[in-house]
Amino acid sequence: MSKRINYNKVAPDSTKGLFAxxxxxxxxxxxxxxxxxxxxxxxxNQCAYCIDMHSQDLHKHGVPFEKLILTSAxxxxxxxxxxxxxxxLAWAECVAQVDRTGVPDEDYAAATAVFSDKELADxxxxxxxxxxxxxxxxxxxxxxxxxxxxxxxx
Numbered sequence: 001m002s003k004r005i006n007y008n009k010v011a012p013d014s015t016k017g018l019f020a021x022x023x024x025x026x027x028x029x030x031x032x033x034x035x036x037x038x039x040x041x042x043x044x045n046q047c048a049y050c051i052d053m054h055s056q057d058l059h060k061h062g063v064p065f066e067k068l069i070l071t072s073a074x075x076x077x078x079x080x081x082x083x084x085x086x087x088x089l090a091w092a093e094c095v096a097q098v099d100r101t102g103v104p105d106e107d108y109a110a111a112t113a114v115f116s117d118k119e120l121a122d123x124x125x126x127x128x129x130x131x132x133x134x135x136x137x138x139x140x141x142x143x144x145x146x147x148x149x150x151x152x153x154x
Contacts, residue, residue, distance in 0.1 A: 004140040015136075021129050028122045032061050036071065036085060037092045037123060038130045043072045044096045045134035052144035087114035088123060095127045 008015060025034050035058050042050035055068050070077040074089050081089065091111045094101045101107070111120055136142070 007136060007140055018129060018132060021125060025122060025126050025129065028119075030119060030122055030126075032058060032063060033085065033088050033123075034126050035061070036063075037088055037126050039068070039071055040074075040089050040092045041096045041127055041130040042134055044093065045131060045138065047134035047137040047142075048144045049137040049142035050130065050134055052146045056145070084114060087111060091115075091120070091123055092127050095124055096131055 028034065035054050039051065039054040039058060042054060058068055059065060067080055070080055071089070074081050074086065087110065090107065094103055094107045111123075115123065
């Protein structure tokens, strides 16, 4: 993988707004549900840097390794994910793939049956935020921290 520019170095003001939204979401009251959504959106967008970061964050917060591994296959994982987590993951998949899904009324109705208006707005902003970060990570080939650790150990 070729090295690309560090957008934070060459345009440090460009992501200040994204960081402010990230800070807001951290205090939204949704807790680890936000990080779970970040992880799933990053998996969909295939952003290795963000997958690594959010997996590590969730693990530090006590989410078992086995649950992290099953996040991409949550529909087949049964009761590993709570109904609330399942609803958040379904909404994340639908909104992150808006070009394909168009976010149908049935999906919206399913989400509103579980989440308050504010929670759904916050989850939707989290999905949009992570999609933006994923596009930066993939476009500029941000290397996952795990890769640096593994290379150093070799």
